Amino acid sequence: MVVVETDGGIEQSDMLKSAYDGASVTGLHVLRHSFDDVLRLPSTAARQMGERALSAECHACQVxxxxxxxxxxxxxxxxRGFANPSVYGPDLFRLITHIRSAVAADIEHRREALLQGGRR
Ligand code: SF4
Structure with missing residues (x-):
């Protein structure tokens, strides 16, 4: 995903603006560059690497x-750039493990209810 600003500048996702000043800037412009040029930027490639772009801490994380x-x-x-866990990592970990536990408990409750119903 890219953003074309009102002056024709091509920028990376708006969300990057919250990282640091100028994080979304590509230096490219719709009158002089193609969108394929954006794909060749290292900063674009880095956002598209998926799991390979994760930090060592995230690679070792159970969630x-x-x-x-x-x-x-x-x-x-x-x-350090972007190869770090999310600044909200502890919150994400707690939320995900809480939801996992709640769903697992609900599934077990329903399974037991079905088994008891099947015995009647
Ligand atoms: S919970 Fe934290 S360490 Fe785990 S994958 Fe998410 S950001 Fe990375």
Whole structure:
């Protein structure tokens, strides 16, 4: 996803603006560049690497497949770039594990109810 600003500038996702000043800037313009040019930027490729772009902490995390490292913009740290866990990592971990536990308990409750119903 890219954004074409009103002056014709091509920028990366607006969400990156919350990471640091200029994070979404590509230096490209619709009158001089193609959208394929945007795809060739390292910063664009980095956003499209999926799981391979995650930090070591996220790779070792038990909720990685659900969390995905959180929103890309929330991973930025000055001096370290985007290869970090989300700034909301502890909250994401707690939320995901809470939902997992609640769903698992509900499924078990329903399974037991079905088994008891089947015995009648
Ligand atoms: S909970 Fe934290 S460490 Fe785990 S995948 Fe999400 S951001 Fe990474």
């Amino acid at each position: 990685r497949r659900v969390c995905g490292g959180g929103l890309y913009a929330h991973r930025y740290r000055a001096g």
